[in-house]
Amino acid sequence: MGTALLDGFLRKPNLPRGAALQLAACVRSKGSVERLQQHLGDRADRVELGHGDDAVRLTERAHMILLGCRPQDLGSMLSTANLPQTFAGKTVVSMLAGLSCQQISGEIASKGGPDDATVVRVMPSIGAMYNSSVSLIAGPNSDAQEVAEEIFAQVGTTLPVSEDLLNKGTAVGAVGHALALHAVDAMTDASVAEGVPRDIAASLAQQYLRSASSCMENGLTPEQLKAALSTPKGITLNAAVQLEKGGARIAIIDATRGAIQYAESM
Numbered sequence: 001m002g003t004a005l006l007d008g009f010l011r012k013p014n015l016p017r018g019a020a021l022q023l024a025a026c027v028r029s030k031g032s033v034e035r036l037q038q039h040l041g042d043r044a045d046r047v048e049l050g051h052g053d054d055a056v057r058l059t060e061r062a063h064m065i066l067l068g069c070r071p072q073d074l075g076s077m078l079s080t081a082n083l084p085q086t087f088a089g090k091t092v093v094s095m096l097a098g099l100s101c102q103q104i105s106g107e108i109a110s111k112g113g114p115d116d117a118t119v120v121r122v123m124p125s126i127g128a129m130y131n132s133s134v135s136l137i138a139g140p141n142s143d144a145q146e147v148a149e150e151i152f153a154q155v156g157t158t159l160p161v162s163e164d165l166l167n168k169g170t171a172v173g174a175v176g177h178a179l180a181l182h183a184v185d186a187m188t189d190a191s192v193a194e195g196v197p198r199d200i201a202a203s204l205a206q207q208y209l210r211s212a213s214s215c216m217e218n219g220l221t222p223e224q225l226k227a228a229l230s231t232p233k234g235i236t237l238n239a240a241v242q243l244e245k246g247g248a249r250i251a252i253i254d255a256t257r258g259a260i261q262y263a264e265s266m
Contacts, residue, residue: 001095002027002068003039007129008155010043015150024048024062026055052080059086064093064151067104071096071266074107084113091144092119097170098266101140101163120148121163123170126177128155134173138163167266171259179252180209 006025013021025047027033033051037044050058055077059065065087069077074096078084087108094104101119109115120139127133133156139145140163149158161169184205191201215225229236243249 001124001126001128002066003036004126004129004133005066005068005124005155006036006040006047008131008133010040010046011131012154013046015154017150021151021154024050024058026050026052026058028052055080056083056086059083059090062086062090064091064147066093066095068095071099074099074104075111078107078111078113084108084111087117088114090118091141091147092117093148094119094121095123096121097123097263098167101138118144120144121166122148122152123166123173124152124155125173132156134159136161136166136169136173138166167263168260171263172256174263175252175256175259178255183209 002025006023009021009023013023015021023046025036027036027049029051033049036049040047048058067074067077092104092108094101096104099107101121104119104121105115105117108117108119118139118141120137120141122135122137124133124135128135131154133152135152135156135158137145137148137152137158137160139148145160149160152158159169184202187205188198188201191204192198196204212225216222220228226237226240231237
């Protein structure tokens with residue numbers, strides 16, 4: 001996700017109020033730095049890169065610190081000498097699934113950092129790389145949350161939620177992405193089997209999913225959209241009936257409930 005965010009921020013680095021984002025990233029190893037440099041190509045000089053103990057130097061100069069490690073690695077990451085102390089007076093943005101603002105601030109304090117660290121949780125989506133992320137944002141501090149919303153608006157849309165809904169919302173997003181990739185893949189294969197060239201089939205599947213989503217984003221409910229497409233003996237309604245016969249609805253319901261329950265157990 002860190003790489004996706006860098007891609008998005010580099011595509012749109014200027015905030016609405018005129019300030020430019022200055023980006024730095026600290027990764028696990030020298031090899032990770034080299035891979036990231038290769039990925040960024042001629043954009044690499046727009047990001048200050050480091051690894052390991054470089055985190056102290058980079059966070060000392062930062063206004064906002066974004067945590068993107070695995071949740072189980074937070075303790076070892078904060079054990080880097082003098083790192084937690086650099087968090088004083090700064091907003092800490094966490095992308096660590098399953099860890100609350102209180103848990104993260106407590107972990108920072110336990111490692112020698114400030115005992116009142118301002119923590120905001122943000123869960124962006126992979127679309128950040130193309131500035132089409134949906135970023136869920138939750139935090140106890142309204143000023144810090146407002147700044148986080150402004151920054152993450154550069155890579156897509158933001159949706160403020162209460163912290164108790166953050167894991168549930170993240171799970172819904174996971175199911176949405178899983179559903180989209182399964183739908184496009186299955187529709188493409190079926191279309192090819194019926195004689196449509198693969199490149200055209202894939203493009204049609206992607207574009208029509210986007211078309212339906214756009215209608216609902218602009219106010220049409222699923223019921224209204226179905227009614228608009230449901231002509232007698234029509235292709236769309238027959239397709240909907242086939243999906244019902246195949247158990248698509250119950251599969252989506254089960255996947256969504258299972259994902260939410262899994263996220264809540266983290």
